[in-house]
Amino acid sequence: MSKKSFRQAINEALRQEMRRDPTVVLMGEDVAGGQGGSSGVKDAWGGVLGVTKGLQTEFGESRVLDTPISEASYIGAAAGAAATGLRPVAELMFVDFVGCCLDQIMNQAAKFRYMFGGKARTPLVIRAMYGAGFNAAAQHSQALYPLFTHIPGLKVVVPSSPYEAKGLLIEAIRDDDPVIFLENKVMYDDEEEVPDEAYTIPFGEANLTREGNDVTIVAIGRMVGMANEAADRLAKQGISCTVLDPRTTSPLDEQTILECVEDTGRLVIVDESSPRCNMACDISALVAEQAFGALKAPIRRVVPPHTPVPFSTPLEKLYMPSAEKIEAAVKSIMMQKTPEVA
Amino acid sequence: MQISTETLLQSYRAMRTIRVFEERLHREFATGEIPGFVHLYCGEEASAVGVCANLTDQDTIASTHRGHGHCIAKGVDVGGMMAEIYGRKSGVCRGKGGSMHIADLSKGMLGANGIVGGGPPLICGAALSHKVLKDNGVAVAFFGDGASNEGTTLESLNLASVWQLPAVFVVEDNGYGEATGASYACAGNQKDRAAGFGMPYMECDGSDFFAVHDTARDAIDHARSGKGPVMLHVHLQRWYGHFEGDAMSYRAANEVADAKKNHDCLESFRTRVEQEKLLDLNALDEIDASVADEVESAVQAAKQAPWPEEADLMADVYVKI
Ligand SMILES: Cc1ncc(C[n+]2csc(CCOP(=O)(O)OP(=O)(O)O)c2C)c(N)n1
């Protein structure tokens, strides 16, 4: 056990799985870098933000493959390789680039097993960065997990910390279905204690990061940290919150969400993806259908507005959910009177 | 054909503006005041300027993540660009887009682009507009050697040929897509790719304004005259990292220094106009001074310009809801 960054946790997960299983291969744009460069330096980048650094040096060019800037072909190649014996981890860099290769994910990898009558396995992992807060503007800041969650056949993982990232990525690599693994680009330098050895965290089991009596806050990815920050402040004001991290949006741990809402009677969902048809909508529908009687107040969603992500710093701040916005949402329903259910 | 004095002066001014603009951004970025990703066009100035010198506001271009040079060459306001890069309300895109999304449709500038290979399909559409509207316009896609491997780019070459569009595909080949060399990433070669799609191929040294200008003129004339699309392959060197903050360990130690010494489009322009007595060198010095002032005031104005306001967040998602 030692302190590791989100970046190191992911690197270690990849390294340990590649050591364990020779069928695990990595591919993506500049996952190593330096090929064809005039200095002859190999592994020059190790990923655009250094996440895969050192892997090509250890595992060689046949298992860590730099790709041309051709997402449709290499994401599709990863899907095809997955269906025929390899366990590829393909890096899409920014999840926004899925626009260039969605067919290979949505119509190919996701559907093989069902369409082929259960005869295919597609142990594919696609890693990509998501999220705003980097001034990266509209085409490099989206949080597209609802898009993937919408597609049957895909599993979708959104880790909330370095510990979570390592265990969930190892699980993703060992899983036999296509998994979209989304890393918040603002979190790479976050640190916490992470075990040195390999471990897995099962999909579809939400993590109760904090238990309270008054309100359940369900938060996704980076929002989990913000929700806990808000819960700290609210605790000082006498409001006690449960903070739940679903870890995977597909499969979704509906059971634990419903149990928490049954206990607290109030629900706030924090989701940094565009507000229409996002996880906050999905979880709201779940609770409205199955725990309506337990609700003491309306459900509140802390989500961005329905706009592309703006570039300018003050606009991006307004756009993003924050601990303050979560705190305000919780207070707004604590003050609300219990609706009389006829 | 002789290039007019006016065009020469304007082109020199545009190239100098790009150089000073980018070098200033390099310094300002290091202070931490500029947010987001910034990709500099230094070293490649003659490509944008040599091509755009053959275009008017009627013609359309599409650019890339490395778009400042194309914007300046197409006449986008320098002050508005700087304010955009600083995220201010007075920016050409009101602070909504930033460096990677500068656009000005009134100048026929269809946008820088955060998506590699985003431009070529759009340029097929712009070329279709020019063709259908019979406005005599040409559409030009600038894209990199890296982007030449995107499916969108290859499909666009095909579509433009199938539809015989008035389009020019300018491959700005600086030898790298991020940290990966074109010699690794590009199979075959651009010439054969053009041939494969049945379009003429032209190439030139992108550090030589005159070479770019004349080759681009032929390419653009061809497209404008209704003979279909052309590929123009421009050989370039980039003088800075892929983006600001890139240490460039993948490049040989002397590569950039050599490019600056031997492939400086501004130096070669000066030498050529002096040797051939095309321009009065004092005029170039005056341009240098005036550009320095222009960029300085653009930076000062940008730093002091007001930020966008809360109401701007929701504005312009749709024309009408
Ligand atoms: C679809 C897509 N894939 C990947 C990227 C990340 N990216 C940005 S610039 C770049 C390299 C582009 O190389 P090239 O086309 O040669 O242009 P240059 O940077 O050399 O001007 C890459 C891979 C992106 N922005 N969009």
Ligand SMILES: [Mg+2]
């Ligand atoms: Mg390039």
